[in-house]
Amino acid sequence: MANSYGNLFRITTFGESHGLAVGVVIDGCPAGIEIDLNFIQKELDRRRPGQSAIVTQRKESDQIQILSGVFEGKSTGSPIAMLVWNENAKSKDYTHLAEAFRPSHADFTYQMKYGIRDYRGGGRSSARETLARVAAGAVAKLFLKRLGIEIQAYTSQIGELILQKSYQELDLSQVENNEVRCPDNEMAQKMIAYIKEIRKQGDTIGGVITCVCKNVPVGLGEPVFDKLHAELGKAMLSINAVKGFEYGSGFEGVKMKGSEHNDLFYKENDKIRTKTNFSGGIQGGISNGEDIYFRVAFKPVATIMQNQESINLQGENIEITGKGRHDPCVVPRAVPIVEAMAAIVLIDFYLIHKALNNKYLQ
Numbered sequence: 431m432a433n434s435y436g437n438l439f440r441i442t443t444f445g446e447s448h449g450l451a452v453g454v455v456i457d458g459c460p461a462g463i464e465i466d467l468n469f470i471q472k473e474l475d476r477r478r479p480g481q482s483a484i485v486t487q488r489k490e491s492d493q494i495q496i497l498s499g500v501f502e503g504k505s506t507g508s509p510i511a512m513l514v515w516n517e518n519a520k521s522k523d524y525t526h527l528a529e530a531f532r533p534s535h536a537d538f539t540y541q542m543k544y545g546i547r548d549y550r551g552g553g554r555s556s557a558r559e560t561l562a563r564v565a566a567g568a569v570a571k572l573f574l575k576r577l578g579i580e581i582q583a584y585t586s587q588i589g590e591l592i593l594q595k596s597y598q599e600l601d602l603s604q605v606e607n608n609e610v611r612c613p614d615n616e617m618a619q620k621m622i623a624y625i626k627e628i629r630k631q632g633d634t635i636g637g638v639i640t641c642v643c644k645n646v647p648v649g650l651g652e653p654v655f656d657k658l659h660a661e662l663g664k665a666m667l668s669i670n671a672v673k674g675f676e677y678g679s680g681f682e683g684v685k686m687k688g689s690e691h692n693d694l695f696y697k698e699n700d701k702i703r704t705k706t707n708f709s710g711g712i713q714g715g716i717s718n719g720e721d722i723y724f725r726v727a728f729k730p731v732a733t734i735m736q737n738q739e740s741i742n743l744q745g746e747n748i749e750i751t752g753k754g755r756h757d758p759c760v761v762p763r764a765v766p767i768v769e770a771m772a773a774i775v776l777i778d779f780y781l782i783h784k785a786l787n788n789k790y791l792q
C-alpha cells in the first residue's frame with residue numbers, strides 16, 4: 431500500500447522533507463531482539479546530509495528517537511515507532527517551485543496525481559524519507575546479524591569511472607574509509623575528485639552501487655510471484671533516483687553460453703554448493719546458500735545549479751533556476767539505503783519461511 435512495505439516485517443514511513451519530522455513504524459518485528467540504539471544511529475549517520483564535501487550541505491543531526499515497541503533495550507513485539515526531527519530546512523529555496531516543475535524531479539507527477547503538493551524540499555518525494563528506511567533496515571540488520579547474515583554495499587561506478595574488480599577481489603571492510611564509499615582507495619580518490627568537479631560545474635552525475643549479502647540460508651523467497659530477486663528488485667527500484675537493477679550475471683550474462691554460465695554443483699563437507707555463482711545466489715526465486723549480489727543504477731540528480739527551460743502550472747514556458755542545497759551525486763549516501771532495503775526484504779522472507787513451516791530453518 432501507498433506508504434507501507436513488507437508482509438510480516440512491515441514498515442510504514444511518514445513525514446516530509448520540510449515538515450516537522452520524518453519517521454517509521456515497524457509492525458511485526460519479533461520480540462526479544464536487542465535494539466542497539468548506537469548501531470541504528472551509526473547507520474543513519476552514514477546516510478545523513480552534510481556528512482562530507484561531496485553531498486548536500488543541508489545540516490541535519492538526524493538524531494533518532496525510539497517512541498515505542500522497545501522495553502529495557504529489547505523489542506517487545508509491539509509496533510516500533512522511530513522519529514527524527516527536521517532541523518535545517520530552508521523552504522525559501524523552493525518558493526519558485528510552488529507553481530513550476532523541475533525537469534525529472536517528482537514535482538509534475540505529484541501535482542497531476544493529487545492536485546496539491548508540498549513543494550518545499552520536494553515534500554514527500556524527497557530522499558529525506560529514506561532516513562526512515564535506514565532506521566527500519568538497522569533493526570532488520572540487528573535481527574539478521576543473529577543469524578550470521580551480513581549485508582555490505584559499496585560504490586562501484588560514478589559516471590564513466592568503473593571499478594573493474596569483482597567484490598571477491600575487494601576488501602569490503604574498507605568501504606567506510608572514504609567519503610564516496612568505494613573500497614578501492616585509488617578509485618575512490620578519482621571518484622571524489624570527479625564529483626567535486628561536477629559540482630563546480632553546477633551539474634550532477636549518476637553511478638552504481640553493488641550489494642553483497644553473505645550467509646543467507648537456503649530457502650528464502652517464494653517460488654512464483656514473490657521471488658527473492660523480484661522482491662529485491664522492487665525494493666531497490668523503490669529508492670529515489672534508481673533507474674536499474676540486475677542480480678548475478680545480470681545483463682552481461684547474455685553474452686555467455688549455457689555451458690559457461692551454468693553453476694555446477696559440488697559437495698563441501700555436508701553442504702551442497704556451486705563452483706561458480708552467475709545465479710547470484712538465487713535460483714527459481716529461492717536463495718541457494720551462495721552469496722546474493724546485485725547492482726543498482728542511480729541517475730544523475732535532477733536539481734542542477736543551472737538555468738533550464740520548463741513549464742508552469744498554467745502550461746506556460748518558463749526558465750527555472752537551480753537553487754538550494756543538493757547532492758551532486760546520490761550514490762555515496764545511497765549505500766546504506768540499499769543495504770537497509772536488502773535487510774528489510776531478507777528479514778521479511780525469513781519470517782515468511784518460518785511461518786510457512788518449510789523443511790529447512792526449523
Ligand SMILES: Cc1cc2nc3c(=O)[nH]c(=O)nc-3n(C[C@H](O)[C@H](O)[C@H](O)COP(=O)(O)O)c2cc1C
Pocket residue numbers: 486534535536555556557560669670671672729731732733755756757760761763764767
Ligand atoms: C540519497 C539520495 C539523495 C538525493 N538527493 C537529491 C537532491 O539533493 N536533489 C534532487 O533533486 N534529487 C535528489 N535525489 C533524487 C530525488 O529524490 C528523486 O529524483 C525524486 O524523488 C524523483 O524520483 P525519481 O528520480 O525516482 O523518478 C536523491 C536521491 C537519493 C537516493
Ligand SMILES: C=C(O[C@@H]1CC(C(=O)O)=C[C@@H](OP(=O)(O)O)[C@H]1O)C(=O)O
Pocket residue numbers: 447448478479486487488490519520523550551552555556557558559561670754755756757
Ligand atoms: C535532506 C536530505 O536530502 C535532500 C534530498 C533532496 C531530494 O530532492 O531528494 C533534496 C535536498 O533537499 P533540501 O533542498 O530540502 O535540503 C537534499 O538535501 C536528506 O536526505 O536527508
